[in-house]
Amino acid sequence: MTSSYRLPSQPFEDFTKSLIDSLRNIKNVIVVLSGKGGVGKSFIAASLAISFKLMGRDVAVLDADFHGPSIPWILGIEDRYPGVTIDGKIVPVDVEGISVISIELMLDDRKNPIIWRGPMKSKAILELISKTFWGSKDYLVVDLPPGTGDEPLTIAQYLRVKPIASILVLTPGAMVKHIVEKAKQFLNLLNIPFIGTVINMSYYRCPQCRTVTRILGSVDIDPREVLVEIPLDPQLSQVIERGTLLSFIKNNENETATILRNLGRIVEDRLKNLNLRV
Ligand SMILES: Nc1ncnc2c1ncn2[C@@H]1O[C@H](COP(=O)(O)OP(=O)(O)OP(=O)(O)O)[C@@H](O)[C@H]1O
């Protein structure tokens, strides 16, 4: 099983300079992280980018997750390929004005999994970032690999060449306190400001009687840290699977779409309150 993407050639230490150069016209980096997998991190990263775009911001998304590179699928661009500039820079795939880069989009064969080891994956992501023509962007939203291990750490560490902040995605459940603790340690270690938490699959609202049920349990965290609570919504899983999240958020007035549409505004307000550059 091989992948068509060339192995990274640059030595690790060299990335700072090329990242500063490549990201020079990006104002803010927002990393989306989660303490564990499958909580909706990629969906939130994509939704945040869509929400920013609908606010009129210039936005790019980087899918830095090798094993579950779901951003292209969520945005319905899994069959597209990035372009290339005359001087050999990678041009992101455009989705209604959102620039998207993912290792997945670089592959000829998208059926086989990538089997590189941790350090190779981090290097490949860093090389991909440094060889991309990002253009001028207000925000680069980064879907980090799940967890708080070596890979997300290395990538986040290098992205600190820009003003950077972070969003944590959680689902309710017994492990929440532990996950939040670990994520905060991770952010402290890297000195990355924390914007707040998105609680995904927070509740289910019965479409008939409108009663709210907290199916997955409660979340015992400081309410001031919560950015939004997103319902467990069967329509949403279909939308995500079909790659139609953008038109769902843009064209619907229902509860879930409205919450997601407001996400960018909430994040931007928090950034201003934290005195971070917007
Ligand atoms: N609020 C929601 N309601 C219903 N389904 C959801 C919701 N949020 C996410 N999902 C579904 O949960 C699954 C996981 O979402 P997603 O891929 O965004 O998670 P992730 O944290 O990025 O996972 P990974 O750790 O594998 O990268 C998807 O199939 C998505 O359709």
Ligand SMILES: [Mg+2]
């Ligand atoms: Mg994901």
